[in-house]
Amino acid sequence: MSPASSAWSNSLNTLSNPPPELSAGFRATLARIAGDGCLLTDPADCWPYGYDNSRRHARPQAVVFATNEAQLAALVRLCCESDVPLIARGRGTGTTGATVPDRGGIVLSFERMDQILRIAPGDRLAVVQPGVLNAQLQQAAGAAGFFWPPDPTSAATCTIGGNLAYNSAGPRAVKYGTPRDNTLGLRAIDGHGDTFRTGVLTTKGVVGYDLTRLIIGSEGTLALITEATLKLTPLPETSRTLRAVYADIHAAAHAVSAIMAQPVTPCALEFMDGAALATVRHYAGLDLPDGAGALLMIEVDGPSAGIDEALSAVMAAARNAGLIELRRAETAAEVAALWKTRKALSPALRHIAPKKINEDVVVPVSRMGEFIDGLARLSDESGIRIVNFGHAGNGNIHVNLLIDPDDPQEVARAASCLDAVFALVLRLDGTLSGEHGVGLEKRDFVAREIDPVALRLMREIKDRFDPAGILNPGKGLPEG
Amino acid sequence: MSPASSAWSNSLNTLSNPPPELSAGFRATLARIAGDGCLLTDPADCWPYGYDNSRRHARPQAVVFATNEAQLAALVRLCCESDVPLIARGRGTGTTGATVPDRGGIVLSFERMDQILRIAPGDRLAVVQPGVLNAQLQQAAGAAGFFWPPDPTSAATCTIGGNLAYNSAGPRAVKYGTPRDNTLGLRAIDGHGDTFRTGVLTTKGVVGYDLTRLIIGSEGTLALITEATLKLTPLPETSRTLRAVYADIHAAAHAVSAIMAQPVTPCALEFMDGAALATVRHYAGLDLPDGAGALLMIEVDGPSAGIDEALSAVMAAARNAGLIELRRAETAAEVAALWKTRKALSPALRHIAPKKINEDVVVPVSRMGEFIDGLARLSDESGIRIVNFGHAGNGNIHVNLLIDPDDPQEVARAASCLDAVFALVLRLDGTLSGEHGVGLEKRDFVAREIDPVALRLMREIKDRFDPAGILNPGKGLPEG
Numbered sequence: 001m002s003p004a005s006s007a008w009s010n011s012l013n014t015l016s017n018p019p020p021e022l023s024a025g026f027r028a029t030l031a032r033i034a035g036d037g038c039l040l041t042d043p044a045d046c047w048p049y050g051y052d053n054s055r056r057h058a059r060p061q062a063v064v065f066a067t068n069e070a071q072l073a074a075l076v077r078l079c080c081e082s083d084v085p086l087i088a089r090g091r092g093t094g095t096t097g098a099t100v101p102d103r104g105g106i107v108l109s110f111e112r113m114d115q116i117l118r119i120a121p122g123d124r125l126a127v128v129q130p131g132v133l134n135a136q137l138q139q140a141a142g143a144a145g146f147f148w149p150p151d152p153t154s155a156a157t158c159t160i161g162g163n164l165a166y167n168s169a170g171p172r173a174v175k176y177g178t179p180r181d182n183t184l185g186l187r188a189i190d191g192h193g194d195t196f197r198t199g200v201l202t203t204k205g206v207v208g209y210d211l212t213r214l215i216i217g218s219e220g221t222l223a224l225i226t227e228a229t230l231k232l233t234p235l236p237e238t239s240r241t242l243r244a245v246y247a248d249i250h251a252a253a254h255a256v257s258a259i260m261a262q263p264v265t266p267c268a269l270e271f272m273d274g275a276a277l278a279t280v281r282h283y284a285g286l287d288l289p290d291g292a293g294a295l296l297m298i299e300v301d302g303p304s305a306g307i308d309e310a311l312s313a314v315m316a317a318a319r320n321a322g323l324i325e326l327r328r329a330e331t332a333a334e335v336a337a338l339w340k341t342r343k344a345l346s347p348a349l350r351h352i353a354p355k356k357i358n359e360d361v362v363v364p365v366s367r368m369g370e371f372i373d374g375l376a377r378l379s380d381e382s383g384i385r386i387v388n389f390g391h392a393g394n395g396n397i398h399v400n401l402l403i404d405p406d407d408p409q410e411v412a413r414a415a416s417c418l419d420a421v422f423a424l425v426l427r428l429d430g431t432l433s434g435e436h437g438v439g440l441e442k443r444d445f446v447a448r449e450i451d452p453v454a455l456r457l458m459r460e461i462k463d464r465f466d467p468a469g470i471l472n473p474g475k476g477l478p479e480g
Numbered sequence: 481m482s483p484a485s486s487a488w489s490n491s492l493n494t495l496s497n498p499p500p501e502l503s504a505g506f507r508a509t510l511a512r513i514a515g516d517g518c519l520l521t522d523p524a525d526c527w528p529y530g531y532d533n534s535r536r537h538a539r540p541q542a543v544v545f546a547t548n549e550a551q552l553a554a555l556v557r558l559c560c561e562s563d564v565p566l567i568a569r570g571r572g573t574g575t576t577g578a579t580v581p582d583r584g585g586i587v588l589s590f591e592r593m594d595q596i597l598r599i600a601p602g603d604r605l606a607v608v609q610p611g612v613l614n615a616q617l618q619q620a621a622g623a624a625g626f627f628w629p630p631d632p633t634s635a636a637t638c639t640i641g642g643n644l645a646y647n648s649a650g651p652r653a654v655k656y657g658t659p660r661d662n663t664l665g666l667r668a669i670d671g672h673g674d675t676f677r678t679g680v681l682t683t684k685g686v687v688g689y690d691l692t693r694l695i696i697g698s699e700g701t702l703a704l705i706t707e708a709t710l711k712l713t714p715l716p717e718t719s720r721t722l723r724a725v726y727a728d729i730h731a732a733a734h735a736v737s738a739i740m741a742q743p744v745t746p747c748a749l750e751f752m753d754g755a756a757l758a759t760v761r762h763y764a765g766l767d768l769p770d771g772a773g774a775l776l777m778i779e780v781d782g783p784s785a786g787i788d789e790a791l792s793a794v795m796a797a798a799r800n801a802g803l804i805e806l807r808r809a810e811t812a813a814e815v816a817a818l819w820k821t822r823k824a825l826s827p828a829l830r831h832i833a834p835k836k837i838n839e840d841v842v843v844p845v846s847r848m849g850e851f852i853d854g855l856a857r858l859s860d861e862s863g864i865r866i867v868n869f870g871h872a873g874n875g876n877i878h879v880n881l882l883i884d885p886d887d888p889q890e891v892a893r894a895a896s897c898l899d900a901v902f903a904l905v906l907r908l909d910g911t912l913s914g915e916h917g918v919g920l921e922k923r924d925f926v927a928r929e930i931d932p933v934a935l936r937l938m939r940e941i942k943d944r945f946d947p948a949g950i951l952n953p954g955k956g957l958p959e960g
Contacts, residue, residue, distance in 0.1 A: 120844075122737035122740060122741055122845055123740075124741070124845075125844075169684055174683070177661070178683075180690065181661050190933065194936075195933065196933035196934040198934060200911045201909045201910075202876075202910065203657075204871070204874045204875075204914035206646060206647040206658075206911075206916075206918070207913050208918075208926060208930045208938050209697070209698055209938045209942075210690075210693045210694055210697055211694075213693040213694070214693070217690055218689055222689070234741070234742060234743035235743065257603075260604055261601040261604070261714070263625075263714035263717055263783065302786070303793065305785070305786040305788075305789030305790070306787070306789065306790070307786070308785075310783055362680070362685060363682070364603045364605075364681050365602055365603050365604075366600065366602040394683045394684045395683075430680075430681075430682065431685040432687050433685070433686050434682070434684035434685060438687055442687070446687055446688060451677050453670065453674040454676040454677060454678060454688065454691060457670065457944065458688050458689045461941060461944065464940035464944060476688075477688070
């Protein structure tokens with residue numbers, strides 16, 4: 001193990017003993033299929049491809065760099081014959097362990113399939129390889145006057161393939177939707193090693209079943225995506241930013257419902273609860289009014305003509321008895337100042353609790369106040385500090401349990417608290433993941449949300465796409 | 481046969497001999513399961529449930545009126561045991577024969593499951609039974625300040641269940657998307673008779689595979705939809721209407737691409753080609769300028785503030801060297817006058833060719849001019865008049881072959897022409913159906929669009945959802 005990986009490993013949760021060596025025959029065939037310079041087998045080289053942002057780690061037995069469909073088809077066939085797991089990976093920014101090879105096997109890195117094949121403004125589409133970075137696509141699309149709406153926080157380093165694997169969205173989803181709403185078609189390879197196309201190049205199409213959206217969000221368990229045709233949206237002309245501070249979360253939640261019930265849909269509607277504000281309050285220059293119990297960051301975009309009226313409509317909806325302060329940014333510097341509180345949160349949390357448990361549950365917007373109340377009760381009962389922020393317009397709440405992982409008692413209480421959080425989410429008609437996905441992290445909770453019949457159908461679909469069970473086995477769905 | 485049905489039958493294409501009678505035992509069980517007043521078995525009563533707007537007809541062996549999930553689950557189990565086809569039907573407005581029981585069996589009418597269960601403005605959703613009419617939902621949602629974007633021409637008489645079965649959209653899809661983009665979750669019953677939930681109540685969610693969109697567009701072949709949670713959109717404050725007349729289709733197609741490449745997306749972008757204009761030209765009061773070779777109807781909606789600037793942006797994009805006239809409606813009367821040309825088309829076509837072949841193919845917007853040129857060539861070659869109109873913003877073109885069905889030579893030439901139309905669509909990277917679906921009409925052409933691997937996966941999915949093959953057998957996918 002290299003010194004660098006050894007330093008890393010101190011903060012990682014190693015999931016398995018080193019996997020058994022691959023046979024010499026398998027390795028020879030693998031080398032031929034992977035092609036020159038596209039295979040890593042030295043454990044130290046493989047090591048960095050074994051983790052994701054969940055801090056789980058398991059060393060892959062080999063790493064193959066994907067280069068083309070013929071190579072991938074041959075690789076799937078080889079793994080199929082030899083019963084070796086194949087785990088597709090973008091850049092490892094996922095938070096659920098979905099790309100961690102916990103059962104050994106080959107990590108298939110898409111980082112070199114990073115070409116933007118086509119940007120077609122008149123057809124509002126882009127065709128990309130899965131290893132293209134989200135930010136790279138935004139830049140190329142932006143030059144043509146367009147953007148692709150999904151914008152995870154990790155946009156600078158996450159891949160389109162990963163965004164599709166988890167249906168990862170981000171703040172703009174409130175107005176522009178998730179990858180499922182912004183993808184027209186795919187090329188993919190199933191668990192037999194057979195290549196196929198899904199979807200269309202157009203915004204309408206109803207021939208055959210919708211395999212495109214079935215594969216999006218399936219975390220590499222159904223097929224390897226080799227190409228995606230993405231629906232582009234024209235860049236808005238301008239935007240405006242608001243910060244609304246409320247006495248408590250109920251007033252903020254009430255404002256969110258009121259904003260979502262009027263015609264102007266913001267392009268960002270983010271919130272921080274009182275615990276999140278308390279976490280950053282001691283930072284200098286945040287300029288928060290006294291009594292701040294919840295905060296909304298609101299952005300409105302659109303044509304310059306009418307933007308101020310659109311902002312006024314949102315401001316009117318944001319006003320209620322619990323509003324303490326409503327500030328509107330006029331200049332780029334003012335916009336940055338308003339976002340400062342929100343941006344201070346992540347470093348503050350990392351400082352306080354480097355191993356916080358970060359969930360991304362969703363509840364209907366109308367239940368958000370009730371949910372945050374419930375979380376406060378669970379925090380009191382468990383003694384675990386819970387800090388909440390997230391995408392309020394979608395009811396997508398990042399629930400952060402701040403724990404000391406070296407305290408086994410606290411870890412046990414956190415597990416029990418998390419269990420209660422999930423139960424609360426489901427009682428409020430919510431879902432356990434809005435955009436991070438399931439991976440290993442939430443696999444054992446899936447059966448609480450998905451009913452047994454739907455789960456049977458999902459397993460049967462998995463079984464038909466991947467009868468040998470080699471495509472990212474054990475992720476996404478609970479064990480049979 | 482009743483006199484009414486006898487009159488109808490003259491214009492219908494009867495698909496099969498009368499099916500064999502159902503056994504007395506089966507009928508007794510069926511009566512018990514259906515419940516009082518929910519079963520028709522008299523051939524004259526069953527007759528009107530055997531057709532759709534494709535003018536195909538086959539008499540069902542029985543008609544059951546769906547009332548609740550327990551009844552439907554028992555019905556599926558009975559059909560499963562006895563190998564009797566079960567064909568879900570809304571109001572028969574489909575155009576592909578998808579609800580015609582061509583193999584006999586039971587037509588399951590959802591017309592009595594017509595309750596709107598919930599409208600939740602703060603959560604932007606509605607929960608409805610499948611028999612709710614599209615117009616009925618729009619009215620209820622409208623009262624709360626919202627609408628559901630899919631708006632087929634048949635909105636006054638088509639059901640939400642039918643809209644979901646075919647992913648039927650309409651003009652607004654160019655801005656607001658299709659049912660797949662506007663549905664959050666479903667309740668459904670699979671071919672085993674097992675009830676399940678799909679999706680979420682929220683606009684984000686990535687737990688398990690996306691069964692919601694898999695079922696949408698599957699034409700009743702995978703599951704019976706018993707309830708749908710629909711995503712609502714706030715009603716826009718106002719709208720503006722334009723009519724743009726061009727010298728030829730290339731100028732119009734160029735304008736469509738230019739409109740779609742700028743930030744203001746119209747809520748309707750409809751077109752008529754030269755042949756369509758020629759068809760209506762002799763109608764009084766249409767007020768078309770000389771040299772009109774193509775027409776666009778454009779609507780822009782949004783907040784009142786900025787609507788005129790939005791309209792101006794679209795007008796600027798609509799202007800090119802081939803533009804002959806650009807008119808803007810200011811009053812309701814002017815809006816109606818502008819739409820008059822477009823609205824005159826359907827009655828004119830019915831008058832000229834009551835049995836026209838109406839296709840709803842799609843090509844990328846940038847290929848539309850090329851496509852219409854190709855159609856003109858095919859019309860010349862075949863001697864069949866082809867009239868085109870449709871949803872230009874999606875590239876969704878209703879291609880109408882005007883034929884005399886009593887002329888066998890013309891019918892044969894039309895079949896060969898249609899074949900060439902489909903070949904052209906696929907050569908231009910298009911799809912064979914934008915919103916009407918496949919049914920019986922296009923079943924034999926599906927394998928030209930969907931590749932063999934994807935088709936195998938679709939068949940395997942069908943086989944897992946419905947192993948007995950009783951749910952609308954023989955529709956949507958080509959024979960194995």
